[in-house]
Amino acid sequence: MPTITLIEHNGTQHSVMGEVGQSVMQAAMNAMVPGIQADCGGACSCATCHAFVEDAWTGVVPAAEDAELDMLEFANERQETSRLTCQLTIQENMDGMVLRLPESQY
Amino acid sequence: MTLSSVVIVGAGQAGFQVAASLRQGGFAGRISLVGDEPGLPYQRPPLSKAYLLGKIKAENLVFRPAAFFDQQQIELIHDKAVIIDRQNQRVVLESEKALEYDHLVLATGAHNRPLSIPGEHLEGVFGIKTLADADALAPRAKDAKNVVVIGCGFIGLEFAAVAAAQGASVQVIDRGGRLMARAISPQMSDLFLKAHESWGVKFHFSQAVDQIIGENGKVVGVEKADGEVLPADLVVYGIGVIPNITLATEAGLEIENGIKVDADLLTNDPHISAIGDVACFPCVHNHGEHTRIESVPNAMDQARAVSARLLGKAAPFVATPWFWTDQGNLKLQIVGLSTGYDSAVTLGSMESNQFSVLCFRRDHLVAVESCNRSGDHLAGKKILSRPPELTAAEASASDFDLKAWEMAHRL
Ligand SMILES: Cc1cc2nc3c(=O)[nH]c(=O)nc-3n(C[C@H](O)[C@H](O)[C@H](O)COP(=O)(O)OP(=O)(O)OC[C@H]3O[C@@H](n4cnc5c(N)ncnc54)[C@H](O)[C@@H]3O)c2cc1C
Ligand code: FES
Numbered sequence: 001m002p003t004i005t006l007i008e009h010n011g012t013q014h015s016v017m018g019e020v021g022q023s024v025m026q027a028a029m030n031a032m033v034p035g036i037q038a039d040c041g042g043a044c045s046c047a048t049c050h051a052f053v054e055d056a057w058t059g060v061v062p063a064a065e066d067a068e069l070d071m072l073e074f075a076n077e078r079q080e081t082s083r084l085t086c087q088l089t090i091q092e093n094m095d096g097m098v099l100r101l102p103e104s105q106y
Numbered sequence: 107m108t109l110s111s112v113v114i115v116g117a118g119q120a121g122f123q124v125a126a127s128l129r130q131g132g133f134a135g136r137i138s139l140v141g142d143e144p145g146l147p148y149q150r151p152p153l154s155k156a157y158l159l160g161k162i163k164a165e166n167l168v169f170r171p172a173a174f175f176d177q178q179q180i181e182l183i184h185d186k187a188v189i190i191d192r193q194n195q196r197v198v199l200e201s202e203k204a205l206e207y208d209h210l211v212l213a214t215g216a217h218n219r220p221l222s223i224p225g226e227h228l229e230g231v232f233g234i235k236t237l238a239d240a241d242a243l244a245p246r247a248k249d250a251k252n253v254v255v256i257g258c259g260f261i262g263l264e265f266a267a268v269a270a271a272q273g274a275s276v277q278v279i280d281r282g283g284r285l286m287a288r289a290i291s292p293q294m295s296d297l298f299l300k301a302h303e304s305w306g307v308k309f310h311f312s313q314a315v316d317q318i319i320g321e322n323g324k325v326v327g328v329e330k331a332d333g334e335v336l337p338a339d340l341v342v343y344g345i346g347v348i349p350n351i352t353l354a355t356e357a358g359l360e361i362e363n364g365i366k367v368d369a370d371l372l373t374n375d376p377h378i379s380a381i382g383d384v385a386c387f388p389c390v391h392n393h394g395e396h397t398r399i400e401s402v403p404n405a406m407d408q409a410r411a412v413s414a415r416l417l418g419k420a421a422p423f424v425a426t427p428w429f430w431t432d433q434g435n436l437k438l439q440i441v442g443l444s445t446g447y448d449s450a451v452t453l454g455s456m457e458s459n460q461f462s463v464l465c466f467r468r469d470h471l472v473a474v475e476s477c478n479r480s481g482d483h484l485a486g487k488k489i490l491s492r493p494p495e496l497t498a499a500e501a502s503a504s505d506f507d508l509k510a511w512e513m514a515h516r517l
Pocket of ligand 2: 025037038039040041044046048085086087
């Protein structure tokens with residue numbers, strides 16, 4: 001099971017175990033990570049599961065599809081490395097991946 | 107008084123979220139979550155879309171795995187609440203077990219309005235509310251040849267899009283004259299009408315259904331009021347819901363189109379709150395009128411508001427309502443309430459299916475509907491959640507850009 005680290009805006013780190021095929025959002029919700037609200041339950045409609053992928057891992061995550069890019073376009077604190085974690089499916093090669101959470105979800 | 111036990115009736119979207127938010131906020135007392143559906147609490151939106159298409163599995167519908175309830179000491183009780191004994195502050199369950207509460211949260215949701223016509227109970231006639239409904243429907247939807255959908259609200263249309271994508275011939279009957287009429291502007295209805303027609307869906311407007319016709323107990327057709335019979339091996343209806351108020355009514359709580367609550371989401375009993383689909387609250391986004399909203403975001407926001415109040419951080423409920431629906435390749439997002447709007451400005455183009463409708467009432471923005479323009483949705487949400495207000499005159503300027511306006515007007 002890949003382990004993914006989510007860092008809250010205040011610096012608190014959460015290492016969560018994810019299952020391959022599950023979304024990063026689901027893994028974070030199951031671990032009760034504050035800062036991921038996921039109001040729409042993964043329907044790519046709310047942008048409250050926003051996170052920034054640490055630079056070293058941007059090459060590992062597959063590119064976002066149009067619907068996600070549309071949502072990200074106006075998400076709070078949008079950055080180059082922004083992703084909606086409900087659209088990020090966990091794969092074996094994501095073991096050790098680090099994501100930071102935006103201030104607006106703090 | 108310090109709070110040591112919270113009982114929540116209804117383990118759906120709102121009920122589950124109260125339990126989770128209470129624990130996340132540090133509540134250390136007893137939490138009992140009573141639900142009359144089997145299994146773990148789960149989300150409903152995929153039931154009429156992604157789940158039927160096999161894009162999401164049952165285990166991913168649940169809000170949290172079983173271990174979460176143990177870890178967080180949330181007592182999930184599979185039972186039905188039958189009596190609220192307000193005097194003694196306890197809830198009696200069907201099993202005759204009783205739960206004492208310092209505070210009770212009613213999150214009993216709503217049930218589908220029945221068709222109430224001959225043939226409504228024939229095999230092959232479905233409403234979609236529960237996972238059990240969706241599990242019974244999914245295999246039939248895959249093989250159906252002639253599908254008739256009764257009602258062109260969100261759930262009926264979501265299902266029509268699924269059935270068309272799975273190769274069925276789909277016909278939709280509605281008493282009214284346009285799609286999702288209760289919730290969206292005629293311009294947006296029109297875009298969805300064209301899209302559904304391009305997927306092969308046929309519409310029969312201003313038509314009532316007289317009966318569902320069966321042979322050997324199975325549905326074979328739907329008879330409209332004008333006498334025409336549409337062949338059908340599967341009928342799905344979505345004609346609205348009725349709030350589950352029996353428990354509250356019998357307990358003498360105030361009822362008005364649901365369980366009536368105040369701006370703090372409290373009923374007329376200070377030890378009882380009501381939230382989600384069942385609650386009718388004074389809505390600041392609807393001129394303060396008592397309003398009942400059936401949506402996931404409303405259930406979540408109200409759950410968080412009640413949890414915050416129980417943790418000592420009370421604040422009137424003012425969250426901006428929003429909603430989404432996915433139909434085929436279209437994502438419609440709505441923020442605000444367009445009730446009583448008197449003018450509209452459109453952005454984007456219908457032809458490209460990237461289209462937004464800004465609804466104004468007395469020259470102030472009250473709602474933004476966006477199809478495949480999520481940026482507009484999020485900008486609209488920000489604008490509607492705080493001043494200054496956008497006027498119709500500003501939005502009518504050529505080249506008006508909602509996102510740019512929002513950015514330029516941040517406080
Ligand atoms: C098919 C479908 C698709 C939807 N799609 C969307 C969408 O795309 N976007 C969106 O925003 N919203 C959508 N919704 C609406 C959304 O799911 C509801 O608004 C939301 O679930 C309301 O939450 P709730 O907790 O108030 O009610 P519910 O989730 O319905 O939960 C209420 C629960 O209480 C239980 N209960 C009732 N009485 C008792 C009792 N006496 N004792 C014990 N348990 C009891 C019920 O069985 C039920 O499990 C959809 C709904 C459906 C049915
Ligand atoms: S959970 Fe709503 S967009 Fe990801």
